[in-house]
Amino acid sequence: MKLEQIETPAALIDVARMQKNIARMQAKMNTLGVAFRPHVKTTKCLDVVRAQIAAGARGITVSTLKEAEAFFAAGIGDILYAVSMVPAKLPRALALRRQGCDLKLVVDNPTAAAAIAAFGDQHGESFEVSIEVDTDGHRSGIQPEQQTLLDVGRILHENGVKVGGVMTHAGSSYELNTPEALAALAEQERAGCVRAAERLREAGIACPAVSVGSTPTALAARYLEGATEVRAGVYVLFDLVMHNVGVCMLDDIALSVLTTVIGHQEDKGWAILDAGWMALSRDRSTSRQSHDFGYGQPCLLNGTLLPGYVISGANQEHGILAAARGDPQADAQIEDITQHFPIGMKLRILPNHACATGAQFPEYHAVAPDGSSVEWQRFYGW
Numbered sequence: 001m002k003l004e005q006i007e008t009p010a011a012l013i014d015v016a017r018m019q020k021n022i023a024r025m026q027a028k029m030n031t032l033g034v035a036f037r038p039h040v041k042t043t044k045c046l047d048v049v050r051a052q053i054a055a056g057a058r059g060i061t062v063s064t065l066k067e068a069e070a071f072f073a074a075g076i077g078d079i080l081y082a083v084s085m086v087p088a089k090l091p092r093a094l095a096l097r098r099q100g101c102d103l104k105l106v107v108d109n110p111t112a113a114a115a116i117a118a119f120g121d122q123h124g125e126s127f128e129v130s131i132e133v134d135t136d137g138h139r140s141g142i143q144p145e146q147q148t149l150l151d152v153g154r155i156l157h158e159n160g161v162k163v164g165g166v167m168t169h170a171g172s173s174y175e176l177n178t179p180e181a182l183a184a185l186a187e188q189e190r191a192g193c194v195r196a197a198e199r200l201r202e203a204g205i206a207c208p209a210v211s212v213g214s215t216p217t218a219l220a221a222r223y224l225e226g227a228t229e230v231r232a233g234v235y236v237l238f239d240l241v242m243h244n245v246g247v248c249m250l251d252d253i254a255l256s257v258l259t260t261v262i263g264h265q266e267d268k269g270w271a272i273l274d275a276g277w278m279a280l281s282r283d284r285s286t287s288r289q290s291h292d293f294g295y296g297q298p299c300l301l302n303g304t305l306l307p308g309y310v311i312s313g314a315n316q317e318h319g320i321l322a323a324a325r326g327d328p329q330a331d332a333q334i335e336d337i338t339q340h341f342p343i344g345m346k347l348r349i350l351p352n353h354a355c356a357t358g359a360q361f362p363e364y365h366a367v368a369p370d371g372s373s374v375e376w377q378r379f380y381g382w
C-alpha cells in the first residue's frame, strides 16, 4: 500500500531509520563487549523484535506478562520480566516456565522474594530471579549498600531460588542533556550495579548477570566493565524526548503519526488535524525539556520537517497545528494557513514519546524507502 492510501490517523515506522537505529545500538554494545537484551515494550511488535534479534540481540526484556506470553508463543524463549514480581502473577509465570520458557523474574523486596520461594517450593519449580538495584533514585530497586540487598539475596538463595543476577535502570537519564552528564550517569549505573553484585558474591551468593541500561546511558557509556548485558528500548524508534536528551537527530526518529488536515481556524492561524491525543498520546514530556514540542513535530508526507510549526493542542480526535510561538518564519506563513495546509493534505507528526504513541494503535504501517508499506501487528494489555 502507498502512504497516500493509508487511512488516517495511522502509526508509521520508517524501516530504514529503524534498521539504522538497531545497527547503531548493536554496534555500540559489540564495541563495549556486552550482550544486548532489548526492551520490547517500546513496540510490542514481533516484526521489530525479529529485526533486533537478527542484528545480534540475545534475549528480550518485557514489562508485562502479556508480552512474555506473546513473544514466547512466537518462539522467543529467553525473557527477563523486568518489573517487580507480585504473588498474584506467579501462576502465569509458572505456566510459562512449564511450557519451556526461560522466564526470569525480578524482585526488590523481601516479601516478594519469600512469596516466590514459597510458591516455587509448593509447585516444585525453581525460579530464576534477579534483584533490582536502585542506582539513581528515580524509581524502584534496592540501593547497592542497603542491608535489604543481602536479605533478599539470602531469602532467595537459601530457599531454592536461583539468583540470576542484579539489574538496574537509570531512568533519570531522561532528565539530562549533555554527553558528559550522560556518561557520568552511565558510569554511576554501571558502578552501582557491579557493586551490588560484588556484595552478593562476597556473601556467598552467585550473581552471574549484571544487567544495566536505558537508551541514553547505553549510548553514552564509555566502558562497562563488570556488566554482562545492557537493556534499552526506545532507541529502536527514538522520539522527541530522546532528541532533547541529545542521543538522536530528528531524522533518526522512525515513528510518526500520519494525519489529514480536516479544517482551519484562519483567524487563529490553526490547521485542524484528525490526529488528537487518541493518536498522539497525551505524553507531554518535552514540556519539561529544553525544547517543548507541544504534542509533536509536524512534517510533510515525505518526512520533510516543518520547522516553526508545532502541534499546539490536542483533543481526543482533533489536533491543532499552529506556528511555534515567536517563530518569524512560521508567523509569516501562518497568514496563509489554508493555502499551506489545504483540507485533505496529509502530514506526519513525530512523537514526544514513541512507547506512548505506538501504544495508541493496533498496528504499525512499516514504510519502505520506496514509499510502499505493509502492516505490522502490535498487541495491547497486561
Ligand SMILES: Cc1ncc(COP(=O)(O)O)c(C=O)c1O
Binding pocket: 039, 061, 082, 168, 169, 213, 214, 215, 216, 231, 232, 233, 234, 235
Ligand atoms: C527496567 C527497564 N529496563 C530498560 C528500559 C529501557 O529504557 P529505554 O526505553 O530508555 O531504553 C526500561 C524503560 O522504561 C525499563 O523500565
